[in-house]
Amino acid sequence: MRKMYLSAPLPFVGQKRMFAREFIKVLEQFNDKTVFVDLFGGSGLLSHITKCQRPDATVVYNDFDGYRERLQAIPQTNILLADFRRLAAGVPKDKPIRGAVRERILERIAMAEREWGYVDYITVSSALMFSMKYATSLEAMRKETLYNNIRKTDYPPCPDYLDGLTITSCDYKELYEKYKDVPGVVFFVDPPYLSTEVGTYKMYWRLSDYLDVLNVLRDKPFVYFTSNKSSIIELCEWLGENKTLGNPFKNCGKVEFNAHMNYSAKYTDIMLYKKQDEKPFNKAA
Known part of the structure; x- marks a missing residue:
C-alpha cells in the first residue's frame, strides 16, 4: 500500500x-x-x-x-550530510562552525557542485544555518554564520x-x-x-x-x-x-527616497501628492 x-x-x-x-x-x-x-x-x-x-x-x-530535482538528489545529499557529520564531529550541536572546519565544509560543497553539477542548497542550509534561513548558492552560504544543525540520520528515499x-x-x-x-x-x-x-x-x-x-x-x-x-x-x-472608493492615488505625483537603517536594512520612503482639481478658466470673469 x-x-x-x-x-x-x-x-x-x-x-x-x-x-x-x-x-x-x-x-x-x-x-x-x-x-x-x-x-x-x-x-x-x-x-x-x-x-x-x-x-x-x-x-x-x-x-x-x-x-x-531535490528529491532526485537525495542520495547525493545524504553523502554530503555524512561528510558534514564527520567534519563537524568536534563541534557541539547547535553551536557555530568556525575556522578550518567551516572552510573544509564549504570546500566539500564546492567539490560536490563541481562533481555532480547540482547541490540541494535548501536541504544543506537546513543542516548548516539557523532561524529558517536558506541560501541558494555557495556564494550566499559563505556570507552566513554556519551552525552544527546537521541531522544524525539520512533522508529516506x-x-x-x-x-x-x-x-x-x-x-x-x-x-x-x-x-x-x-x-x-x-x-x-x-x-x-x-x-x-x-x-x-x-x-x-x-x-x-x-x-x-x-x-x-x-x-x-x-x-x-x-x-x-x-x-x-x-x-x-x-x-x-467601500466599493465606491476607487483608487484615491490615481494620477498622483510620487517622490521616492531610499533610506538605510544599517548596512543590511534599507527601505523606501514614498510621498504621494495630488493638486486640488482646478476649475476651468473663465475668460468672462
Missing part, C-alpha cells in the same frame, strides 16, 4: 504539514470534483495528499521551484512521493488559464509570503502580486491559504464595504 506523507520529505519553507489532517477533511467537501490544480505547488505536499485520497482524480502539481501527479512548471496565471474552464476543477492557492524574497520561491512577492491571486478565486471552487501577517482577509472585508 502506498505511503501517504503528512509532511514534505525534504525541508521547504511554507509547507502545509500543520494543515495536513484538516486538509484531508476539507477534501471530502469536493467529492464531486475530478480535477485539482495546485497553482503554487511548493513541496508538493497538498498534491501528494490529494492523489492519495483521490486516486481517481487528476491532480496537477506546479513544481515551480524544482522540488523534483521517496520514489513514489509524486507518483500519479500531472507535473508542470510554469507561472500560476498560465496554469490557471489552462484549467479555469475545465469541468469539475478545484484550485489550491497557497501563494508565497507577502513582500519577501522567499528562498524556495523564485520571485519577490509584492502586494499587487498577492492581490492578483484573488482573481483566481472568483467563481471557482478553491482551497486558499494565507496568514494574519498579510491582513488579506481584513483588506477584502474593507474593500467589500
Whole structure:
C-alpha cells in the first residue's frame, strides 16, 4: 500500500504539514470534483495528499521551484550530510562552525557542485544555518554564520512521493488559464509570503502580486491559504464595504527616497501628492 506523507520529505519553507489532517477533511467537501490544480505547488505536499485520497482524480502539481530535482538528489545529499557529520564531529550541536572546519565544509560543497553539477542548497542550509534561513548558492552560504544543525540520520528515499501527479512548471496565471474552464476543477492557492524574497520561491512577492491571486478565486471552487501577517482577509472585508472608493492615488505625483537603517536594512520612503482639481478658466470673469 502506498505511503501517504503528512509532511514534505525534504525541508521547504511554507509547507502545509500543520494543515495536513484538516486538509484531508476539507477534501471530502469536493467529492464531486475530478480535477485539482495546485497553482503554487511548493513541496508538493497538498498534491501528494490529494492523489492519495483521490486516486481517481487528476491532480496537477506546479513544481515551480524544482522540488523534483531535490528529491532526485537525495542520495547525493545524504553523502554530503555524512561528510558534514564527520567534519563537524568536534563541534557541539547547535553551536557555530568556525575556522578550518567551516572552510573544509564549504570546500566539500564546492567539490560536490563541481562533481555532480547540482547541490540541494535548501536541504544543506537546513543542516548548516539557523532561524529558517536558506541560501541558494555557495556564494550566499559563505556570507552566513554556519551552525552544527546537521541531522544524525539520512533522508529516506521517496520514489513514489509524486507518483500519479500531472507535473508542470510554469507561472500560476498560465496554469490557471489552462484549467479555469475545465469541468469539475478545484484550485489550491497557497501563494508565497507577502513582500519577501522567499528562498524556495523564485520571485519577490509584492502586494499587487498577492492581490492578483484573488482573481483566481472568483467563481471557482478553491482551497486558499494565507496568514494574519498579510491582513488579506481584513483588506477584502474593507474593500467589500467601500466599493465606491476607487483608487484615491490615481494620477498622483510620487517622490521616492531610499533610506538605510544599517548596512543590511534599507527601505523606501514614498510621498504621494495630488493638486486640488482646478476649475476651468473663465475668460468672462
